[in-house]
Amino acid sequence: xxxxxxxxxxxxxxxxxxxxxxxMDYIPREWIExxxxxxxxxxxxxxxxxxxTYDIVSIYKLQIAYYxxxxxxxxxxxxxxxxxxxxxxxxxxxxxxxxxxxxTADKYARGHFRGDFxxxxxxxxxxxxxxxxxxxxxxxxxxxxxxxxLLRTSNPGAKDIEYLKSDxxxxxxxxxxKLKDMGMDFIGKYGYSLIxxxxxxxxxxxxxxxRERYKNMFFLIPGYGAQGGKADNIKKYxxxxxxxxxxxxxxxxxxxxxFKDGVERFDEYTRQAVxxxxxxxxxxx
Numbered sequence: 001x002x003x004x005x006x007x008x009x010x011x012x013x014x015x016x017x018x019x020x021x022x023x024m025d026y027i028p029r030e031w032i033e034x035x036x037x038x039x040x041x042x043x044x045x046x047x048x049x050x051x052x053t054y055d056i057v058s059i060y061k062l063q064i065a066y067y068x069x070x071x072x073x074x075x076x077x078x079x080x081x082x083x084x085x086x087x088x089x090x091x092x093x094x095x096x097x098x099x100x101x102x103x104t105a106d107k108y109a110r111g112h113f114r115g116d117f118x119x120x121x122x123x124x125x126x127x128x129x130x131x132x133x134x135x136x137x138x139x140x141x142x143x144x145x146x147x148x149x150l151l152r153t154s155n156p157g158a159k160d161i162e163y164l165k166s167d168x169x170x171x172x173x174x175x176x177x178k179l180k181d182m183g184m185d186f187i188g189k190y191g192y193s194l195i196x197x198x199x200x201x202x203x204x205x206x207x208x209x210x211r212e213r214y215k216n217m218f219f220l221i222p223g224y225g226a227q228g229g230k231a232d233n234i235k236k237y238x239x240x241x242x243x244x245x246x247x248x249x250x251x252x253x254x255x256x257x258x259f260k261d262g263v264e265r266f267d268e269y270t271r272q273a274v275x276x277x278x279x280x281x282x283x284x285x
Contacts, residue, residue: 006120013056015246016274017245021066031044037073046077050085061092062092075117079116082117093119095122095123098112099127099132105135113145114139125150143194146196146218147196148220152200153198176197176213192216198222199221201237208236221234224247231280256270
C-alpha cells in the first residue's frame with residue numbers, strides 16, 4: 001500500500017515534505033532569461049530542487065493553484081514535475097483541496113489519480129459532506145492511492161467553522177471521527193490508513209489529543225516555518241518520529257535568496273535547508 005511506502009520513506013529519509021509551490025517570483029532572473037517559456041522555467045526550477053533533495057525528502061507536495069495561475073503552460077509544468085518525481089522514485093501529493101460530490105468528484109479523482117496529473121496522494125475538503133469523500137475510495141481499493149482530508153488547519157480563520165461545537169465537541173472532531181471509521185477498510189501493515197488528515201502545525205493546544213484520538217491516521221502537517229509552526233508543536237503529532245510529514249514550501253525553495261551567492265550555490269543551499277529542517281524536527285538518522 002502507498003501509505004506503507006510513505007511510512008518507510010519517512011523512516012529512511014525523515015519527515016520533510018517539500019512544497020513545490022513555485023511562483024515565477026521565486027526563480028532566479030538568469031534562469032528565466034535562459035529558458036524563456038513558462039513551462040520550461042518552472043519545471044527546470046522544480047527539477048533542480050528535486051535533484052538536490054530527493055534522497056533526504058520523504059515526499060513532495062504541489063499546490064496546484066500556483067500552476068493554474070500560469071494557465072496551460074503552468075499546468076504543463078505541474079504534469080512534468082509530477083512525472084519527474086515518479087521517475088526519481090519519490091512520492092507526491094497533489095494539493096488540490098477538492099470538495100465536490102457525485103460524478104464531479106469522480107472526475108476529479110480520475111483526473112488526479114490517473115493520466116497527466118497523476119499523483120500518489122491528493123488533498124480534499126470535507127465540508128460538503130462525506131459524499132464528497134466517498135467517490136475517491138473506489139480509486140483507493142488497490143492500495144495505490146491515498147488522500148489527506150482537511151481536519152484542523154493552520155490558518156487563523158480555521159476557528160470560524162472548524163472550532164464550532166455540536167453535541168459538545170468541535171466540528172473537526174466530528175470529521176476526524178468519521179474519517180477514522182471510513183479509514184478502517186484501508187489500513188496498511190504499519191497501522192496507518194490510506195485516509196489521512198491535514199492538521200496544522202501552528203497550534204499545540206490539541207496536538208496530543210488529536211494524535212491520541214487518531215492513531216491510525218497519517219498526518220500532513222502544514223504551517224512549519226513561514227507560517228509560524230514550531231518544531232516542538234509538530235513533534236506532538238508524530239508517533240516515534242513517524243506517522244506524519246511536515247510541509248515547508250518557501251522556507252526551502254526560496255532559501256537560496258538569503259545568500260549573496262545563492263544562485264551559484266542553489267543546489268547546496270536548497271539541500272542544506274532540508275537538512276536543517278530535518279534536524280529541527282528531530283530526525284537524527
